[in-house]
Amino acid sequence: MKRMKHIYILLSVLLTGLNAMAQLPPVFNDQPNRVADKESRVRVYLTPQRVLWQSDTTGKLVTSAKNLLLPGIGQAELVNSHMTVLKNNGTNQSSILLDYGKELHGGIQLVTGMMPREGGVKVRIRFGESASEAMANVDTVTGATNDHAVRDFVIEIARGGMMEYGNTGFRFVRIDLVDPNTELFLKEARAILIYRDIPYVGSFKSSDERLNKIWATGAYTVHLNMQQYLWDGIKRDRLVWIGDMHPEVMTVNSVFGYNEVVPKSLDLVKGETPLPDWMNGISSYSMWWVMIQRDWYYYHGNLDYLKQQKPYLVGLLNQMISKIKGNEENLDGWRFLDWPTYSNKPAIHAGLQAMMVMALTNGAELCKVLNDTETAKKCLDAVAKLRQSVPDAAGNKEAAALLAMAGLMPAEKANKEVIAVDGTKGFSTFYGYYMLQAKAKAGDYQGAVDNIRDYWGAMLDLGATAFWEDFDLDWMKNAARIDELVPPGKVDVHARYGNFSYTKLRHSLSHGWSSGPTSWLTEHVLGVQVMAPGCKVIKITPHLADLKFVEGTFPTPYGAVKIKHTKLANGTIKTDIQAPKEVKVIR
Template sequence: MKVTFLPIVSFLFCVNILFAQNNILRNNFDEQLQDDLISKSYVTPKKIVWLSDQDNKYVKNQDVLLSGFDGQLSTSGEGMCILRSDKDKQASILLDYGTELYGGIQIAAAIRGEKKPVKIRVRLGESVSEAMSNAIDNTVPGMNSATNDHSLRDFTLEVPWLGTVEVGNSGFRFVRIDLLDEDVEFPIRSIRAIFRYRDIPYLGSFTCDNERLNKIWQVGAYTVHLNMQEYLWDGIKRDRLVWLGDLHPEVLAVNTVFGENEVVRKSLDFGRNTTPLPGWMNGISSYSLWWVIIHRDLYLRQGDWEYLKEQQPYLTSLIDQIVSKIVDGKENLDGGRFLDWPTDGNKDVIHSGLQALTILTLEAGKDIAGWLKDKGLEKTCTDALALSKKQQPSHHGNKQAAALLSLAGNLSPNAASEVILKDGAKDFATFYGYYMLEALAKDGKYQEAIDLISNYWGAMLDLGATTFWENFVYEERINAARIDEIVPEGKYDIHADGGAHCYIGLRGSLCHGWASGPTTWLTKHILGIKVLEPGARVIRLQPHLGSLNYAEGTYPTSHGVLYVKHVKQPDGKIKTTYKAPKGVKVVH
């Protein structure tokens, strides 16, 4: 099958190639298969991180594992990697595939004298620490937090004589193999990663004169792409579920990078169909609120009136349910009361956030009602909004609450910015960080937002990230080791030592779709692409370059791909050129 990752849209894609991380899909797979919407490629490891010995006694000729393999074994046993064991020691090897992947591994075992399977242990890891962890070893802090929740990442198996075995589906970059049988020599031709992904073109792109921002855009795009599996997941190792609230930044990123994709509707419908009212999606009231907001934002970008019309019965009943939980304008939502993990347990902050989210949901409902010409739903939302906006809850000095209150119009943009910008990226969050950036944009603080993106998301790149994480505490970067190295003595293990709530230590996900917000934000505010009418029929171009000298990129619409370029002139003014598809009106 021919790879179709690089869309033939414009010369720009020669710059914005599919995966910046080592060109994995362009150059580093040996063969490719496809099953319906999910494709499969085989990826050769990039380097050997660690061996159990360095004297060629237990591991020999290991570099053969870094060479290409066409998938076919032969009866020749020459030139194989040899893992050896005796009663004193077993061979082990740790491989690095260069970037985060979703899938499993294929082990190709060469011919050997004894015709029986060989038993090995496999450990997959998003970091070196996770791949090296021992779940039963409580002597090393954090190491026992690695789990097999949601996907197997630590397991044993038998590899056949002169044959291949394929196993595992998880998110990983590193693989450790341990030979478990005693007194054997185990010849191996190849240990390849099996990469599962949607073979879809990157229609959206972003390039500017700041390479760090370019990389952040690309990594955000790749992060959400990996989570576009059978459904739109939140994580590929853990949280391989449809979390409806977490979906909001993911859906925005999907629309920014790929345009319309069936995985979005499939996931939204899954949430609706598995949540009969009066239930809340995922048991969390705010997640049902986000479902309404997502549908407003999706229709604005895609303009599929028939699909929006399908949501009308459920959405109307859901809005009625939300309104029934408003008392004198104050939200009183039941079910799980949750914004994001950093604010979990802070009841006052959660109320402020939920009050703002209720207003944002009612505004989305009002927009949808207008598009559907549903006067009853429009009145319900309008009346509830009038009451809800009279409430003025405190932001409590919290960045999440301040951001939401500003976006809902319950806090002045300047007051929100003061809270969000305090101590820079301290107390930023991978999920709600996007809404903090949006609140800064509302206040015209574009350069400050650019700096926060560079500092916060960029710090993950500095620590070896190739996808963005479920959680990142900015202060923990100090004295932290990179995730692609064995942690030196005296260094902080950014994966094993941190975390809380459901992501303690190595259980934390290093590829979480909700962290892809900067990709959407950079396209929306640096390229200045704002959709004004449903189906992107009208788009405003209003770039905010800050200290940048130029920015260019593309944006997918249901009419085709919009191309824009902004260049700062000597007098500081910005010259904009663009090419819009037929059916899209551009104003600027």
């Protein structure tokens, strides 16, 4: 019986795919139903960079606030040295606002001194992705919310202790002493950064520091969202939205190479979406799942993983084919591309028609790899039907981009007549990536580089350290930076703007779907295109636009490829490449 119990434990570990039971203390070995979920993330403690605001500057209610900027050790002590003291009298409340210098995911660690009052002291903690969010109340006016992650709460802290609170996305933290006639002795208030400790294998450096910073910011935005699963946002939308994942996955491919968070997230959504349901309730998102599978296979070449997808993939492709009426898509479910097209039904139809062409083409390619020639032929026959109908883009940049990518509309025409009109007006942080892809297909690399500088660069100009859920260049008019308290007469961008699910302070300021320029710059400026599964063949064709040079690295399953392009005086480009021997490079 004892042997059977050990066999049961072993099987349960294998079946759950969690090889972590050995990490449990021996006392748990007789509990076969307990599942150990091995943590894939680490915790780092960060000291505040500045005290942005304090309720009292006279020294009576808030004293020695800058002590919180001293390096901490996370340990309470009996001696009250280097304390920040917050005092409340009968009428005034003391508060302090801390800036940690960069968007983070995690919480806060508070270390207290030996306060005169025994028992707990109540404090209110408010996390904010902007300074104004950390200063706001949860209400129906400003849009501040505790949705998905509680970022505004009151807790009781003990004297002479170390306590940790919160799990959200933030850069700023406001601490208020709540009860009247109390004192808070605060030794440390360090941020807890929770993240995957993984190397940035990919890199990008050019003669334009603005582009370099944009590339790095997109990479960091996705890195923050690589938590237990690949999330959409670290404050709000801490969910796996499979369509939104596509730009994120392309960034993962270009920066980190293989990471288990991607297949783990793909499988999560597949597991919770039995056919004939659509992933996340959205027909286009199931199509994005197919396209992510194709890209993931090409970048990493994991045939065993692809084989695991075959039953669901084939069923989904047949379901998509059944939603063709005549030679047009007739998809049900939530007919959605991106929020800006929400009410534009003709644009949605055009986009879905293009997505059907792309997804079924990708599906046919995968089915050939899986030796399912019957389903591959069905997909290609369906694509041939769909190509007989080319809906109008209705003047919509999202739809025009998808039509160009699918080859239903000449890319030069889509760019000239729709996408390039009025610069980045009509861009979105999500579909901006596909507009850049369509511009590349049209050969308008200079226009795309300029769009990246203008649109994504403007967020940096407002103090962003991660890219946002949405953005419009019109928001720049008289705008205050998000890393400062809003001066009189200036516009609070975070509290004023936003639509649909991202109104006002509910708006996420670290959203993975906004990282498109990172992979785009790697693919088109550094010039790396994957031509065979597992990066066994890559093509390098740089497009420097107005840059003098660009250099960087690109992750493959065999190691990084090192690339440098230099524009010579006569306009030609000198290229140096170092690649692993397993990777064939063509030019």
